Amino acid sequence: MLSDSDMRNTIKVERAKKDMTQQDLADQVSVSRQTINSIEAGKYVPSTVLALKIARIFGVGLEEIFQLEEGD
Amino acid sequence: MLTKILLSHRYQLIGWILFLPFSTLLFAENYLSFSFSWLEFEFSREDGLFGNPMENFTNELALIGVFISLFLIAFSREKEEDEYIQKLRLDSLLLACYVNTFILILGTLLFYSFGYLEFMGYNMFTIQLIFIARFRWVLYKQQKSMLAL
Structure with a gap:
């Protein structure tokens, strides 16, 4: 089972590049701000659909945003 | 879904x-x-x-x-039901079922006769109550930690 810290992501960095708030991103992928917050904090691993939506918003490949932690 | x-x-x-x-x-x-x-x-x-x-x-x-x-x-x-909220919902439901089983065993050991009947009466509500309390508590904590940012 995936534990909470098996995956890291660069959402925060990508958001900063695009000058977006958590709420902006949340609105664009139709989830709550809590969800984005939890993903950034590494507390929640998003579904594939949500991950793909986030990658599309930033216009980069999925693996540029989401990577497995070393050791998996 | x-x-x-x-x-x-x-x-x-x-x-x-x-x-x-x-x-x-x-x-x-x-x-x-x-x-x-x-x-x-x-x-x-x-x-x-x-x-x-x-x-x-x-x-x-x-x-x-x-x-x-x-x-x-x-x-x-x-209001905003998304996949993360649903995960919290399912986690809370599972936890409520675990706690209910634990309370059931404890109550069976501790009570008998009419006391047991009364205990079982209240126990009918434990799954719902624990679920609601846990789910609300996690949502509340989330809100608070977000406001602190």
């Missing part, structure tokens, strides 16, 4: 509004022998144990009212 089997968000408020009067009625009926006289009907479920064919349904009304209001509170959609 789980959302399809959840009630719409407005039922949550209705649930909270109904919960207080019905739970008050339940306690009043149980401990203060309160009953509505208009709920007395001629009805014999097991014939003539006490020779009185009249039966008062205040207790049934209160129990069903509490069940329904807890159901509405627990299974209404959140």
